[in-house]
Structures are given as C-alpha cells and as structure tokens.
Amino acid sequence: MARPATVTPERILAAAATEFAARGFAGARVDRIARRARVNKAMIYYHFGSKQALYRELLRLTFRQAADRLRAIAASAVSAPAALDAAIAALVDLARERSYFPAVMLREVAEGGAHLDGATLAALSAVPAAFAELLARGVRTGTFRPVHPLAAYVTMIAPIVFYLASSPIRQQLRRSHLIDAALPVETFVRHVQHTMRQMLAPESIRPARSLHDA
Amino acid sequence: MARPATVTPERILAAAATEFAARGFAGARVDRIARRARVNKAMIYYHFGSKQALYRELLRLTFRQAADRLRAIAASAVSAPAALDAAIAALVDLARERSYFPAVMLREVAEGGAHLDGATLAALSAVPAAFAELLARGVRTGTFRPVHPLAAYVTMIAPIVFYLASSPIRQQLRRSHLIDAALPVETFVRHVQHTMRQMLAPESIRPARSLHDA
DNA sequence: GTCTATACTTCGATAGAC
C-alpha cells in the first residue's frame, strides 16, 4: 500500500525527454529540466549523477521499448506482410506517444552516437535486429524478396522519424505559403506501408518490368 | 586579375560546416570554428555578425545547391524514371561532396527549424518543390502513379540523409559486433532507387496484388 | 531526500590597438 518512495526520477526523465528533444544534448539546460520536472536542480545530480548519465538512461529506455514492440510483432502469428504493416504502425504509434522519440533519434544519428555507451548501443541495435527477424520470416516463406536487412530498416525508419520530427518545420512552411506542406499522419502511414510492401514484393509478381528499365 | 580581397569568409564557412555538422548549433563553438579556419575569432564576427547569422548563411548555400541540381535534372530530357534515379544519385553525390550536409539537415529538422529565417526557409522549400516537379512530369505521362509529392519526397530524402549521417554510428555498431552494420553506398543507392521506382509504379502493372492484402 | 547558495568553467561577443 505504500506509495512509491519517490516519483522524482520519473518526473525528471519525462522533463529531460522534452528538453533533449527540443534542444539536443548540448542545447539542453539542466535548469530547465529541473524547472519542468518541478524538482530542485540538485536532485537531478543526486539521482542521475550528470547530464550525460541522465541522457543515456533516457535513450536506453526509449530504444528498449521500441525493440520490445517489434519483437512482439515479429513473434506473433500473423502473415509477414501484416506484421510489416503492424510494425510500421507500432513505431509510428510509439513515436507519437513519446513525442520526443523522433527528434532524439535524429539528433543522436547526427551526432554520430557521441553520447552512447555500450549499454545504450546494445539497446539501440536491438531495434533493427528485431526488424530483421520480421523480414527473415517473410523471406523464408517466399512472401518477401531477399533484401539487405539494414537497407530495408533504414528505408522504413528514416521516413517515419523524419516525418514526425519535421512537423514543426512543415508548420512553418505552411505558414509561409512556400509549398503545400499538408500531410496527415494517416496518409503518410499508408504511404509508407505501401512503399515497404512494394519494396519487398518478390520479382515474380511483376513480370511486366523484369528488364531494361532505366 | 586582382586576387579576391579575402578568402577568409570561405574558409570560415568551410570550418563552420564541419563544426555545426559535428556538434549542432548549440554544441558548436565559435572558438573552434576560428581555429579550424585559421582566423581570429573576431574575424568571424567581423564577417558574419553572429554565430546564428553564420549558421543561416551556411544553410542557405547548402539548400540552394541541392535545389539547383534537382531543377537541372527535372528540366533535362530524360525519361521520368531515369530522372528519378538521377535525382537520387545526385543528392547522394552532393551529400558526399559536402559531408556536413546530412547531419546539418537532420539536426535542423530535429530542432524544428528553430534557426531558420524567411530566406533560409525559402531556400529549403525549393528542394522538395523541384522534386515535386520531377514527379509531376512522370504522372502526366502515366509513367508514375499519382502520389502525395511531399510523402514521396520524405520517403526518398529521409533514408539518404539518415544513411549517410549514420555512418559513424554504424561504424560503432560494427566494432561492437552487435549487428551486421555493413552497407556499402552503392548497395544502398540501388536499394533506394529500386524502392522509389516500385513506389511510383502504376497500379495496372501489378494486377496480382490488387485487393484484400492485409 | 530536498533545498540554498555559490564555486568554477565555458562561451559569445566586443572594445580598442594596429
């Protein structure tokens, strides 16, 4: 019945997520994280030791959750194409629940993994690994053509992350009337699902395009 | 015959490109840019006024160059699918010539365009606009199925930028033997070209998959 | 566990001589 001794670490993590997503590691301010979490700044150092340790903890949790969802889908009984659609939808859902996810991921890629230690790297790599398992199943049953797993993963995850993280910039573009930047999530998800299914479709079902095109 | 009064601004821009790509706007240090450019820090302020003005100048130049290349390809006489392949190859080439391009673009998306002013935003928007023109030509001739131009653009540009920027992180993954992170550029470019062609292939040539899948 | 107060450092920017 005892209420948890403290909810402070959770609140700090949530506030850190927002701050790191919006400003990156270097741009994030521990003062702002403390204010947003409604805790004293000293508490952050008490619970996490340093700004970097806090950052790594956040990344590990995020990657772990993404990998868990993909593994659950890969292990389910549905057909490979259905699992692929589900994987795309699940990653989009997760990224929208945890709205900091896309920006944090883009930044970490851009920074060349500068803030990653071994444990965080392992958590990160579990995501493409789970996706590769899902692909392998489709290839075994002949439903998917064989592709480079990492190339396929990048083709799927990059547009999702990019699209979601680019929401503010697309908003700016719409306000400035420079291009038509309207693109609803549902439209985009269906587009990615369609693209990935076409990418993985075996050659045999497209005999009309077998040779000499471009 | 007079040699340019100064090459300092060019050297500063080149050094800034490296610094901003590696560390982001907040992480970039004006001192480091000055050292790398072999100029005094005061010269940066003399020529550009502020760290942010320098950053914007760099982004404008980069986006302008990308848009120019796409426009040249869209205006050329080749078939739409050939132009698509060429556009992908051209963007990859440009990004590899200017190796800071991918990381800077990822960061700017992640930051929600926080450092963009009107002129920079206009330069940025010219890139998807040129790509949309290329797509529209294919749709008019019936070579491409109609797609949401921005969705198609994201599906193309995100994997390219993501793949190139992720080179250091993939290197880390390879060293740690967690997953097979080897993926040569040529393999990846062909993968993206294939994926985009399949994405844009008209429905009519794939009658075997018309309905009730997933 | 939580706070106040502050030490220490780094960085963007500028003044002013040449």
Place this chain on the structure above:
DNA sequence: GTCTATCGAAGTATAGAC
C-alpha cells in the same frame, strides 16, 4: 582587415544546511 585582451552572461556541478 586583423589581432589581443577581456567583459558579462550562462551553465554544470557541488558543498553543506535541514
């Protein structure tokens, strides 16, 4: 145009009372 020297702001981190 170029340099040295430095100011002032901002930020990470910690000491120490409660």
